Amino acid sequence: MAPDPETSAGLGPEAKEKRDASMRRYLEANERFVRAAAGPPPFPYAERKRLGADREKALEQYYESLPRMAISRCPLCNKALYRVFDPWGLDGFWWQEKLGRAARELPACSHFRVLTGALNLNGLPTVGGREEAFPGPEVPYVVPRLLGLPAMIAVVSSIRMPNGYTAYPVTYFSNQTPKPGTLTQTWTQRSYNYQDAKGQPGSEGSHKHLVATRQNLAGRGNKDSQCKMASSQQS
Ligand SMILES: [Zn+2]
DSSP states (O other): OOBOTTTOOOSSHHHHHHHHHHHHHHHHHHHHHHHHHHSSSOOOHHHHHHHHHHHHHHHHHHHHHSOEEEEEEOTTTOOEEEEEOOTTOTTSGGGBGGGOOOOOOOOOOTTEEEEEEEEEOTTOOOOOOSSOBOOOOSSOOOOHHHHTSTTOEEEEOOEEOTTSOEEEEEEEEOSSOOOTTOSOOOTTOSSEEEEOTTSOEEEEOOOOEEEEEOOOTTOOOOTTOEEEEEOOOOO
16 A cells, blocks of 8 residues: 655655654653653652653654555545554554554545554564554454444455565445444554443453564564464454
8 A cells, every 4th residue: 555645755764764763762752751750759740741741742753753554445435544554563653552642644534434453474573662562363354243333344455564564454434423332442452442422431342462562672583572362352
């Protein structure tokens, strides 16, 4: 799938370097926060707030460094769905639940409902990052319950990642707005949070996910890798 030529520098080495640099800046900002918090007291509130804001800003800049890619196409109106995506690997914060943030996305068509996905490592080592990643199962899947919703259509696409993995976005579209709480969690998240008809928050458990954890941002080797299927309830 192609990156959006208007908003992205592409997927070449320069784009990856920009992403890697923003990840380093986040890790440095995090290190400053952690060091200050672990140091001798006091850790004044103003300082905590400043270091926390620096860290969050660095994370925001990481998301801004990522390409927007045409990851799916609506079968109803034929409009491409662009989403900010980290195509370089599970070390990218995009894949990591704890560091997941809402990126600035281009508007989707009115039929777009939810993005889920799968990731096939194609037999390559799991190279993860700072936090656990939940990239989904190895083969694309659909949630039968979602397909049971009125007029729902699932579109499976694939992205060949530069590191050799294959990502499979699975995108749901429909021309009828589903009731609150009837969809599912988005890709890389284990729980589904929503507001019900009364505006009250609700949530449900996760699908099966391949879990990748590693502490090697430079991508050297994989001796600390873990890769297992987390079995949790399938909704
Ligand atoms: Zn559409």
